[in-house]
Amino acid sequence: MVEFSAYTQLLVSYAILGGVYGLTALGLSLIWGVMKAVNWAHGDFLMVGMYTAFWTVTLFGIDPYIAAIVAFILLGLLGMVTHVIAIEPVVEKPGGHEATLLTTLGISVILESLALILWSPSPRSFQNVYKSTYIEVFGIRTSVAEAIAFAVSIVAIVAVDQFLKRVRIGKAIRAVSQNPVGARVVGIDVPRIRLMTFGLGVALAGMAGVLVATFYPNIRPLAGYVWDIASYVVVIFAGLGTIYGVIFAGIIIGVTEGLGTIVFSNAFRQILVYVVFLTVLLLRPQGLFGKALRRV
Amino acid sequence: MDTKTWILAIVLLIVGLLVGYFAAGPSQVKTITTTKMVEKTVTVTKTVAGTTPQPTQTTTAPAKKVEVKVGILLPLSGGSAFSGQEDLRGIQLAALHINQSKYPNIKFTMKLVIADTQTKQDVAVTELRRLAQEGVVAIIGAYNSAVTYPSAAEAERIGLPYVVPESVSDKITAQGWKYVFRTCANASKYAYDTLWAMADIAKANGVEVKSVALIYENSDFGVTTTEGLKKYLNKFFPNAKIVHEESYPAEEITSMDDMVAKLKAENPDIVFHVAYLKDAVLFVQTMKKLNWYPKAYVGAGAGGQTRVEFIEQLGADANYAYTQTEWQPDFLNSKALAKWAWINEDFKKLYGRDMVGSSALNYVGTYVLAVAIQKALDSGANPSDIKAFRKAVRDALETIKIPAGELPLMPWGVDLTVPNHQNPEAAVAMAQILEGRFRVVWPIEFAPVKAVFPAPGWG
Numbered sequence: 184m185v186e187f188s189a190y191t192q193l194l195v196s197y198a199i200l201g202g203v204y205g206l207t208a209l210g211l212s213l214i215w216g217v218m219k220a221v222n223w224a225h226g227d228f229l230m231v232g233m234y235t236a237f238w239t240v241t242l243f244g245i246d247p248y249i250a251a252i253v254a255f256i257l258l259g260l261l262g263m264v265t266h267v268i269a270i271e272p273v274v275e276k277p278g279g280h281e282a283t284l285l286t287t288l289g290i291s292v293i294l295e296s297l298a299l300i301l302w303s304p305s306p307r308s309f310q311n312v313y314k315s316t317y318i319e320v321f322g323i324r325t326s327v328a329e330a331i332a333f334a335v336s337i338v339a340i341v342a343v344d345q346f347l348k349r350v351r352i353g354k355a356i357r358a359v360s361q362n363p364v365g366a367r368v369v370g371i372d373v374p375r376i377r378l379m380t381f382g383l384g385v386a387l388a389g390m391a392g393v394l395v396a397t398f399y400p401n402i403r404p405l406a407g408y409v410w411d412i413a414s415y416v417v418v419i420f421a422g423l424g425t426i427y428g429v430i431f432a433g434i435i436i437g438v439t440e441g442l443g444t445i446v447f448s449n450a451f452r453q454i455l456v457y458v459v460f461l462t463v464l465l466l467r468p469q470g471l472f473g474k475a476l477r478r479v
Numbered sequence: 480m481d482t483k484t485w486i487l488a489i490v491l492l493i494v495g496l497l498v499g500y501f502a503a504g505p506s507q508v509k510t511i512t513t514t515k516m517v518e519k520t521v522t523v524t525k526t527v528a529g530t531t532p533q534p535t536q537t538t539t540a541p542a543k544k545v546e547v548k549v550g551i552l553l554p555l556s557g558g559s560a561f562s563g564q565e566d567l568r569g570i571q572l573a574a575l576h577i578n579q580s581k582y583p584n585i586k587f588t589m590k591l592v593i594a595d596t597q598t599k600q601d602v603a604v605t606e607l608r609r610l611a612q613e614g615v616v617a618i619i620g621a622y623n624s625a626v627t628y629p630s631a632a633e634a635e636r637i638g639l640p641y642v643v644p645e646s647v648s649d650k651i652t653a654q655g656w657k658y659v660f661r662t663c664a665n666a667s668k669y670a671y672d673t674l675w676a677m678a679d680i681a682k683a684n685g686v687e688v689k690s691v692a693l694i695y696e697n698s699d700f701g702v703t704t705t706e707g708l709k710k711y712l713n714k715f716f717p718n719a720k721i722v723h724e725e726s727y728p729a730e731e732i733t734s735m736d737d738m739v740a741k742l743k744a745e746n747p748d749i750v751f752h753v754a755y756l757k758d759a760v761l762f763v764q765t766m767k768k769l770n771w772y773p774k775a776y777v778g779a780g781a782g783g784q785t786r787v788e789f790i791e792q793l794g795a796d797a798n799y800a801y802t803q804t805e806w807q808p809d810f811l812n813s814k815a816l817a818k819w820a821w822i823n824e825d826f827k828k829l830y831g832r833d834m835v836g837s838s839a840l841n842y843v844g845t846y847v848l849a850v851a852i853q854k855a856l857d858s859g860a861n862p863s864d865i866k867a868f869r870k871a872v873r874d875a876l877e878t879i880k881i882p883a884g885e886l887p888l889m890p891w892g893v894d895l896t897v898p899n900h901q902n903p904e905a906a907v908a909m910a911q912i913l914e915g916r917f918r919v920v921w922p923i924e925f926a927p928v929k930a931v932f933p934a935p936g937w938g
């Protein structure tokens with residue numbers, strides 16, 4: 184039998200994992216929840232972030248957390264280019280939000296294929312001290328890399344929330360998400376705001392990719408897939424448009440996964456998550472932290 | 480959506496698919512033209528022949544040889560792409576050596592027609608039919624047991640010889656199929672050899688094994704190998720109990736803390752883990768995080784732990800892990816196998832590193848098929864009568880018996896005369912990672928070093 188202290192260890196481990204889910208979901212939440220565009224290539228941007236970490240660390244020998252800043256900037260630019268090619272031309276058309284699903288699917292296939300051409304399917308990794316150095320508090324042990332990813336997750340979520348509430352551009356993003364026509368009437372450059380939102384969402388995905396790569400093995404063209412699925416679940420579970428919600432939703436999903444595996448077995452890992460997920464959606468279709476839509 | 484939106488979406492998808500098509504590179508696209516393949520072969524021939532003249536090389540201009548097409552069915556994209564690439568390297572090197580007349584007993588030219596299964600069963604079956612239409616005389620494939628099985632069933636249906644050099648699931652050769660032949664060991668044999676090796680190693684080190692745990696990924700590979708472990712456990716460890724058994728989905732797993740915590744609580748002497756690469760690395764990382772290591776951590780089934788990336792990703796933390804291995808450079812230090820060192824040298828010249836189990840197994844499978852094709856040619860079968868020639872190749876495969884020592888690279892032989900066409904001589908060695916290298920520790924006659932058992936733990 185697993186001892187009580189081991190249960191505590193596992194709950195903390197899975198809460199940390201859930202926090203990382205929150206981080207990987209943050210960019211998606213911003214694009215999907217705030218901008219109402221479905222970014223099917225989210226996992227692929229995570230993957231590009233992972234490769235950015237691999238190349239910057241192995242070629243230049245820099246610290247992976249500096250690589251996270253590099254990835255934030257590079258992926259931000261890549262996101263803006265993607266927006267110009269695949270989002271802006273369709274988003275205002277009738278059925279445009281649904282169309283983004285198709286256009287970003289195309290971007291997803293392109294990114295995966297380019298990764299295969301440029302970097303081959305061979306799995307990569309980089310050595311870093313953070314994943315093999317451990318913190319131990321009250322007998323609970325975790326790697327420094329996971330602890331940093333969790334901490335960055337919280338900081339990033341607070342920062343994005345405050346950015347949306349207090350900074351002028353952030354307020355403009357919220358205005359565009361709530362009422363694009365009204366925003367245009369009051370003089371907001373709506374296409375520019377959408378460009379910046381998509382860029383920021385992809386930049387956050389890139390940064391999350393780097394942080395995941397510091398402790399999770401196997402950087403390869405399909406590496407974003409597993410985190411992509413978790414991100415979608417977290418965003419829907421939290422409710423579209425909620426920023427703080429993703430961290431709580433991530434932690435709930437992480438801990439539920441953990442409970443499923445500890446109490447039952449790995450076969451229940453996903454079952455329990457989706458039972459909780461579906462129950463919440465049935466009781467609160469707007470998500471755990473989302474606001475209900477009002478019929479007009 | 481309006482017309483422009485649809486057009487943009489379709490253009491993006493087409494661009495994506497085109498990029499995807501070329502992503503696999505010239506040797507991996509679904510259809511390889513004759514010219515492209517010949518060009519590639521000639522280039523490689525020059526590289527190798529220019530640097531290492533082999534004793535079997537002829538100096539006179541060879542007579543024009545018969546060309547025979549062989550279909551290669553491998554995962555060159557999708558989840559198992561990196562394994563498929565490694566398999567392909569072994570097959571291409573074998574074809575190169577055959578075409579360079581490195582084996583005087585084989586006198587035809589082998590032309591490879593390569594198809595990508597995308598690690599999908601339906602795609603594999605469709606591609607196999609396409610290869611059959613292109614006139615291949617036999618198939619080599621298809622890495623994933625779950626993909627090999629339906630494609631082999633289709634090959635049986637259409638009467639196309641199918642050589643399986645690496646997929647291990649028992650059921651592939653348990654159907655009584657006439658056209659399907661496996662040169663490597665099956666999952667049960669992998670399991671049998673794992674237990675045999677660990678029992679010998681434990682005995683040699685004076686360690687009594689009282690408890691074991693079985694952890695496995697939940698696809699065909701993990702399930703069948705673990706079934707074998709359970710079947711033979713009592714034969715080799717009569718006093719050992721299974722204290723924990725758990726499976727997991729390898730592709731979706733993001734954490735293994737729960738499994739390691741349960742194992743830590745049960746503290747088994749040996750953990751047998753059937754895994755792919757990512758989950759094997761994650762498992763060892765988690766053992767270190769939770770500060771626990773069994774007396775022996777054993778990668779059964781020659782999965783992820785046998786890959787060089789396992790050591791690259793874990794660094795020193797990979798030390799003391801055992802892994803089943805079909806082939807290691809250590810083999811070439813033995814008297815019996817030293818004569819095959821030139822094959823590995825050629826591989827190193829082409830790819831910059833030693834062969835691994837996958838490339839070696841596929842090299843051997845290709846060689847065995849080539850011997851059978853030559854037998855069919857010698858019997859007077861005409862390659863232009865494709866249906867009759869396939870039957871002749873099948874008949875020849877059924878007579879193949881190559882004793883240990885005559886088969887390239889491997890310490891075992893091949894006997895396909897048995898009713899189920901499962902080579903009973905194929906065996907699997909055990910290696911331990913010591914000082915960042917795979918070292919063969921069993922069978923003892925191929926072991927340059929002694930196994931460390933029990934492992935020292937994390938210290």
